Amino acid sequence: MGKGRADARGSRTASARLLAVLDAFDAEHRALTLSALARRAGLPVSTAHRLVGDLLAWGGLERGDDGLLRVGLHLWEVAALAPRTIGLREAAAPSMGDLYEATHENVQLAVRDGLEVVFVERIAGRHAVPVLTRVGLRFPMSATGVGLVLLAFAPREVQEEALSSPLERFTERTVVDPRQLRSMLADVRRRGIAVSDRQVTMDALSVAAPVRGPDGDVVAALSVVVQADGAEPRTLAPAVRTAAAAISRSLAR
Template sequence: MWEVGSLAPRGTPLREVALPFLEDLYLVTRENVQLAVREGAEVVFVERITGRSAIPVLTRVGGRFALHATGVGLVLLAHAPLEVLERVLDGELTRYTSATIVDPGRLRRVLAGVRRDGYAVSRRAVTEDALSVAAPILDGRGGVAAAVSLVVAAEGARPAALVPVVRTAARGISRAYARAGGSGLQ
């Protein structure tokens, strides 16, 4: 199995171009940094950097999660094709905490805000103690290829202070990805 696995590509171009920006975001904040893509109606985590004192998270590299609950998921769902959006809204929206958005109408309004504002905030929606701020990563054609997030302790967190650093990382990754010829998930 190891030999077969060693023949697989060592990572996507997206992950490779994003890693320096993810590391910078981690160094500035010392908080959880995540890179994710959408596959169907789920989030797939491509990279994660975490520190010893950062709040524990339920995600892992290669792991999947529902689109409607996480910050990266909200960004990816807000920019997903209409058929994906409708499939998620018509399906069962799993409640992880009392703050998880499970009402389709409310979720539509939140997603409209994500598209308008260029970022998402998920407060206590996956675990009671976490807040996530996420922003979209654009591909070379202006589509959303991925999302980057910062996950911090919800208690005392000020999303307005986190949004600029997350959006700066997302813009840097977007530019680098476009220069590398990134389009789609590759």
């Protein structure tokens, strides 16, 4: 019988099939052949072929000179209308620029989706520490600086759920004990700033602050990532906090 994922294949709606085609792409698979795509989507090739044809015509996919299929520009255009993307970016860009100019380090903006954070914008200097986050990527909330902020200010249910599932470990310093995490979160709420010290990679440290929407609830988190050794988070905190506040202010209008 089939391998794991291709099971319920007879019983999917037409839309689900089309969306499965899109889901076949991810950060490791940005270019696919038709049959690889069909395989990953759990669809017969002939079906995939038709759906891909529709998507190509629409601009949701494009075929490169090498014949491989990739995500298309038109899809990106409509996706760029997502409220927590464009709107936030526009509002955040100037302050992020300021912060970058002041620090010359990676400046990142992220929002929460479910139990994960999604990075929506990033300004990366050429001299900044290389980090493994990238725009469009998901991360668990428990490790990163932005994650701590977004978790600390998330609704109760979300916090409970996040704390009840086992915490993913990245480094020896990653916090995996729920009790310890809980007290860190309280600390974040009190100080309005989060520090993730080597919790995601051993050479990086990030300082994050909440960005608030018009009605005061936290809608995003801003962070700066710096080299871990020798860095002094205390000096960064005020800059990050004020930049985040500036973004909040421009969201308010």
